[in-house]
Amino acid sequence: xxxxxxxxxxxxxxxxxxxxxxxxxxxxxxxxxxxxxxxxxxxxxxxxxxxxxxxxxxxxxxxxxxxxxxxxxxxxxxxxxxxxxxxxxxxxxxxxxxxxxxxxxxxxxxxxxxxxxxxxxxxxxxxxxxxxxxxxxxxxxxxxxxxxxxxxxxxxxxxxxxxxxxxxxxxxxxxxxxxxxxxxxxxxxxxxxxxxxxxxxxxxxxxxxxxxxxxxxxxxxxxxxxxxxxxxxxxxxxxxxxxxxxxxxxxxxxxxxxxxx
Amino acid sequence: xxxxxxxxxxxxxxxxxxxxxxxxxxxxxxxxxxxxxxxxxxxxxxxxxxxxxxxxxxxxxxxxxxxxxxxxxxxxxxxxxxxxxxxxxxxxxxxxxxxxxxxxxxxxxxxxxxxxxxxxxxxxxxxxxxxxxxxxxxxxxxxxxxxxxxxxxxxxxxxxxxxxxxxxxxxxxxxxxxxxxxxxxxxxxxxxxxxxxxxxxxxxxxxxxxxxxxxxxxxxxxxxxxxxxxxxxxxxxxxxxxxxxxxxxxxxxxxxxxxxxxxxxxxxxxxxxxxxxxxxxxxxxxxxxxxxxxxxxxxxxxxxxxxxxxxxxxxxxxxxxxxxxxxxxxxxxxxxxxxxxxxxxxxxxxxxxxxxxxxxxxxxxxxxxxxxxxxxxxxxxxxxxxxxxxxxxxxxxxxxxxxxxxxxxxxxxxxxxxxxxxxxxxxxxxxxxxx
Numbered sequence: 001x002x003x004x005x006x007x008x009x010x011x012x013x014x015x016x017x018x019x020x021x022x023x024x025x026x027x028x029x030x031x032x033x034x035x036x037x038x039x040x041x042x043x044x045x046x047x048x049x050x051x052x053x054x055x056x057x058x059x060x061x062x063x064x065x066x067x068x069x070x071x072x073x074x075x076x077x078x079x080x081x082x083x084x085x086x087x088x089x090x091x092x093x094x095x096x097x098x099x100x101x102x103x104x105x106x107x108x109x110x111x112x113x114x115x116x117x118x119x120x121x122x123x124x125x126x127x128x129x130x131x132x133x134x135x136x137x138x139x140x141x142x143x144x145x146x147x148x149x150x151x152x153x154x155x156x157x158x159x160x161x162x163x164x165x166x167x168x169x170x171x172x173x174x175x176x177x178x179x180x181x182x183x184x185x186x187x188x189x190x191x192x193x194x195x196x197x198x199x200x201x202x203x204x205x206x207x208x209x210x211x212x213x214x215x216x217x218x219x220x221x222x223x224x225x226x227x228x229x230x231x232x233x234x235x236x237x238x239x240x241x242x243x244x245x246x247x248x249x250x251x252x253x254x255x256x257x258x259x260x261x
Numbered sequence: 262x263x264x265x266x267x268x269x270x271x272x273x274x275x276x277x278x279x280x281x282x283x284x285x286x287x288x289x290x291x292x293x294x295x296x297x298x299x300x301x302x303x304x305x306x307x308x309x310x311x312x313x314x315x316x317x318x319x320x321x322x323x324x325x326x327x328x329x330x331x332x333x334x335x336x337x338x339x340x341x342x343x344x345x346x347x348x349x350x351x352x353x354x355x356x357x358x359x360x361x362x363x364x365x366x367x368x369x370x371x372x373x374x375x376x377x378x379x380x381x382x383x384x385x386x387x388x389x390x391x392x393x394x395x396x397x398x399x400x401x402x403x404x405x406x407x408x409x410x411x412x413x414x415x416x417x418x419x420x421x422x423x424x425x426x427x428x429x430x431x432x433x434x435x436x437x438x439x440x441x442x443x444x445x446x447x448x449x450x451x452x453x454x455x456x457x458x459x460x461x462x463x464x465x466x467x468x469x470x471x472x473x474x475x476x477x478x479x480x481x482x483x484x485x486x487x488x489x490x491x492x493x494x495x496x497x498x499x500x501x502x503x504x505x506x507x508x509x510x511x512x513x514x515x516x517x518x519x520x521x522x523x524x525x526x527x528x529x530x531x532x533x534x535x536x537x538x539x540x541x542x543x544x545x546x547x548x549x550x551x552x553x554x555x556x557x558x559x560x561x562x563x564x565x566x567x568x569x570x571x572x573x574x575x576x577x578x579x580x581x582x583x584x585x586x587x588x589x590x591x592x593x594x595x596x597x598x599x600x601x602x603x604x605x606x607x608x609x610x611x612x613x614x615x616x617x618x619x620x621x622x623x624x625x626x627x628x629x630x631x632x633x634x635x636x637x638x639x640x641x642x643x644x645x646x647x648x649x650x651x652x653x654x655x656x657x658x659x660x661x662x663x664x665x666x667x668x669x670x671x672x673x674x675x676x677x678x679x680x681x682x683x684x685x686x687x688x689x690x691x692x693x694x695x696x
Contacts, residue, residue, distance in 0.1 A: 109612035110622025133305040137360045144359065164290035165297040169359065212268055212353070213362050219272045220318065221309035224517050224532050230311025234304070244362070245306060
């Protein structure tokens with residue numbers, strides 16, 4: 001597309017907002033140099049255009065994405081959940097490429113743009129998979145509560161797994177890093193913003209099961225094969241903070257939001 | 262004795278069982294039930310020895326009437342004994358599961374009174390879980406050698422995966438070290454399980470609601486390094502088990518001395534971790550890469566090369582198959598290239614339908630070019646500036662850890678054909694996993 005000036009887009013961090021950026025770029029026949037969240041502290045020196053999110057614009061682009069095929073759509077949605085900077089431009093370029101070549105885009109694995117978006121998507125789904133294992137619930141009077149701090153926004157990916165597995169329970173997963181939570185009670189789930197979470201004191205039964213788990217964890221290792229490097233490479237330290245069994249070993253940082261009531 | 266003490270004793274007694282995957286079956290949650298299963302398996306934690314913790318791995322009891330020489334629970338060993346009641350164990354499993362500590366239960370047992378009685382206790386636990394608690398998570402049950410066929414069948418209808426430990430790679434070793442477990446008493450339940458699974462598949466085709474028998478299949482385990490059996494023997498045995506019994510997995514457990522006995526290696530022997538690692542690498546080659554045991558080893562080379570993994574070793578010894586043209590070679594051939602794994606090979610197949618692949622595209626796809634360049638061409642061309650020599654290839658294929666094991670005076674003279682000067686201590690160090 002012929003570029004009149006170099007321009008940077010600002011958007012509201014929502015998926016609809018990103019779709020509106022795509023819409024805007026086609027309407028104006030221009031390609032942004034970057035797509036940044038509107039609350040970015042340091043704006044570059046280029047001309048800046050704030051993109052307003054409209055339902056109609058987002059809807060039009062979303063419907064057009066169906067031309068790219070199911071796999072490309074999945075890649076786009078998962079890549080958007082990724083927390084890395086620059087994901088917006090990568091997805092934007094992927095969509096543009098998809099408009100040009102159609103569903104083949106998800107098969108052009110040797111291409112730089114496609115490879116980047118697929119890797120972004122994979123990082124998000126991979127962390128979600130790890131989190132299905134590393135998430136720990138605590139039982140507070142029959143309700144299960146968990147706290148996680150993922151790099152990527154994976155609550156939408158965790159939802160189907162936990163809602164199916166614990167379909168008869170009531171649970172609450174608080175994503176501290178993104179200020180969001182997933183709440184479930186049979187048989188409906190909701191994801192919504194949460195500022196802060198005050199956890200009640202754990203009762204004796206809960207403490208007992210934590211002790212049992214920690215004891216099991218310590219006992220099951222074979223001393224002659226002790227290998228902290230192997231352990232860390234499979235279970236990165238950033239997950240240790242909310243793992244019941246690693247509580248003494250986790251990197252020390254006082255959790256500000258956990259207040260005992 | 263309270264649950265805490267029992268858990269300590271009975272998980273300590275179960276830890277030498279290497280199998281712990283929660284893979285093989287996908288099952289959604291049921292309304293009113295608790296739990297689901299994922300075919301890829303989920304790792305909930307990693308222990309201090311680096312192994313994955315996916316299931317609550319315990320013995321029902323470590324009281325045992327058998328006297329297998331390598332086992333910490335042998336009858337003649339002085340060790341605290343304990344036993345779970347079915348209710349205690351079911352409760353513990355459910356409460357751990359609710360907190361997302363585990364994917365399910367891995368239940369083995371010492372033989373208390375008789376194999377049949379032991380099996381009945383295990384069945385009682387599983388019936389509580391599946392029936393009263395409506396547990397839909399993963400259950401891996403060990404079939405006790407010598408138990409009645411009807412009990413094994415009942416176990417298979419409750420568990421997702423069944424296994425019988427083969428323990429030792431040869432009948433002679435078995436007779437020496439585990440005289441209570443005969444080859445027949447191990448292979449018979451394995452055969453029963455295999456035929457049970459086969460019949461169940463036919464039943465399921467006819468009646469979709471037929472109860473499932475061990476849907477995640479069967480696995481087994483053998484101990485490595487307690488006896489002088491060679492790697493070739495072990496791989497041939499594994500291959501036979503996969504083909505004849507249709508096993509899903511064979512596990513190899515590096516021998517960790519817990520007992521002293523005239524027939525066993527000394528108690529200060531380090532577990533042969535590198536050898537175990539090579540066996541797992543070869544096992545993967547058998548299952549996913551289309552190799553046969555006879556291609557990897559033979560009577561003249563009975564044990565794996567300690568410096569090169571089995572796939573690279575095969576490639577170096579069969580350079581007549583290379584270079585392979587990336588844009589036209591079939592999948593099975595791509596899999597044999599060092600640096601190309603299953604995922605990369607599948608991606609290559611997808612991507613080359615769209616256009617010709619070159620070296621930069623291969624890098625984006627995830628191929629380990631450092632290794633692969635010696636074995637491939639892209640559109641007939643070798644990588645720019647590459648000179649293929651056996652020494653260069655060897656240096657690219659050897660891992661950093663193994664390169665450090667080579668004597669340092671070799672320097673640039675690394676040669677595939679001249680055996681590096683190794684002292685006996687070096688060889689022992691390799692075998693025992695000390696780097």
